[in-house]
Amino acid sequence: MNNTDKVPHVMMVVGEPSGDALGSELMAALKAKTGGRIKITGVGGPLMEAEGISSLFPLSDTAVMGLREVVPAVPRILRRVREVCDEAIRVKPDLVILIDSPDFTDRIGKRLKKKAPELTIVKYVAAQVWASRPWRAKTMGQFVDHLMALLPFEPQFFEQYGLTTTFVGHPVVERASQIKGGEAFRERHNIRAGETLLGVLPGSRSSEVRFVFPHLKQAVTELAKTRDNLHTVIPAVHHVADRIRAQAEDWPTPLTFIEGSSEKFEAFDAMDFALATSGTVTTELALAGVPTVVAYNVGKLTGLIARFFINIDDITLISIVQGKRIFPEFILGNCTGHNIAAAMAELMDDPEEQARQKKEMAEALVKMGLGQESPSVRAADTVLELLA
Numbered sequence: 001m002n003n004t005d006k007v008p009h010v011m012m013v014v015g016e017p018s019g020d021a022l023g024s025e026l027m028a029a030l031k032a033k034t035g036g037r038i039k040i041t042g043v044g045g046p047l048m049e050a051e052g053i054s055s056l057f058p059l060s061d062t063a064v065m066g067l068r069e070v071v072p073a074v075p076r077i078l079r080r081v082r083e084v085c086d087e088a089i090r091v092k093p094d095l096v097i098l099i100d101s102p103d104f105t106d107r108i109g110k111r112l113k114k115k116a117p118e119l120t121i122v123k124y125v126a127a128q129v130w131a132s133r134p135w136r137a138k139t140m141g142q143f144v145d146h147l148m149a150l151l152p153f154e155p156q157f158f159e160q161y162g163l164t165t166t167f168v169g170h171p172v173v174e175r176a177s178q179i180k181g182g183e184a185f186r187e188r189h190n191i192r193a194g195e196t197l198l199g200v201l202p203g204s205r206s207s208e209v210r211f212v213f214p215h216l217k218q219a220v221t222e223l224a225k226t227r228d229n230l231h232t233v234i235p236a237v238h239h240v241a242d243r244i245r246a247q248a249e250d251w252p253t254p255l256t257f258i259e260g261s262s263e264k265f266e267a268f269d270a271m272d273f274a275l276a277t278s279g280t281v282t283t284e285l286a287l288a289g290v291p292t293v294v295a296y297n298v299g300k301l302t303g304l305i306a307r308f309f310i311n312i313d314d315i316t317l318i319s320i321v322q323g324k325r326i327f328p329e330f331i332l333g334n335c336t337g338h339n340i341a342a343a344m345a346e347l348m349d350d351p352e353e354q355a356r357q358k359k360e361m362a363e364a365l366v367k368m369g370l371g372q373e374s375p376s377v378r379a380a381d382t383v384l385e386l387l388a
């Protein structure tokens with residue numbers, strides 16, 4: 001940083017809970033690196049608010065996905081885009097850091113670059129354009145000044161489009177130290193020693209609760225018919241917890257429902273297996289070494305359109321990093337309760353497959369930065385270099 005008394009001002013903007021987690025970790029690292037001499041404003045969720053940000057608006061305003069959910073929300077989202085841009089232009093931060101959520105944050109970046117080209121824009125988490133619509137990388141280069149990438153192969157990909165990129169590692173790996181307390185979790189929630197604890201992860205978006213969770217519930221219903229020692233734990237984020245509770249009222253097994261982040265990693269440590277909606281949570285489950293089956297689904301129109309653009313075979317990061325399928329994946333039309341249940345039953349009965357998953361997870365996590373300097377610290381170092 002410049003050797004002046006001016007406290008650097010960073011504006012951070014996230015659009016959904018996974019970005020809130022990344023933003024909070026980056027905020028903590030920046031405050032530690034600067035002794036607290038840094039001003040951070042913008043948009044965040046409860047985790048970033050706990051680190052001191054005063055969010056311009058609630059995260060639930062932008063955490064939507066799928067055509068049926070997005071279309072009615074477009075006017076609100078565009079209004080929030082304008083609101084963020086107007087605030088950035090008014091306060092003139094030294095850096096604007098846009099975190100993940102490309103459908104939201106890229107609009108902010110484009111508008112800011114047009115209206116206030118003097119502002120430096122950093123993107124933290126690249127849109128996975130190498131998976132679909134790779135031409136978007138060139139477009140990103142028109143409004144992003146520096147990209148902080150989570151995956152080891154991304155700098156080579158983006159720099160061919162002229163976008164300066166730093167690999168910082170995937171911040172999820174630094175949550176490894178939080179995955180503990182499984183025995184205490186089981187005891188606290190009266191989960192017997194002989195019970196198989198199955199985690200069901202319904203996702204953090206309302207669209208995922210709508211289109212994926214019913215299939216996960218059906219899968220558990222089928223599994224419960226032949227496995228009488230099954231206990232389910234469902235960790236839910238706050239803004240969709242009520243919807244999940246309503247759908248889980250007639251749950252087919254003994255059920256532990258937890259809300260928020262305080263017990264989530266304890267639950268991961270306690271799980272024997274997991275049925276997971278694709279997302280950051282699959283990497284967190286890999287940190288816990290939990291054998292997993294993955295599902296994902298969207299509305300029919302969204303899925304029909306997606307088929308024309310997706311050019312990768314696997315959707316979980318662990319599989320992408322390893323270059324081969326690690327978890328069974330049931331996507332779109334294959335996302336049915338019967339398919340998911342059959343795959344989980346097979347996994348539960350196959351110790352060799354469980355061991356294979358755990359080995360591949362461990363190898364992928366090392367490639368993503370596990371055991372090295374924490375990704376949020378590396379990201380903070382990049383931010384401070386840019387401020388200088």
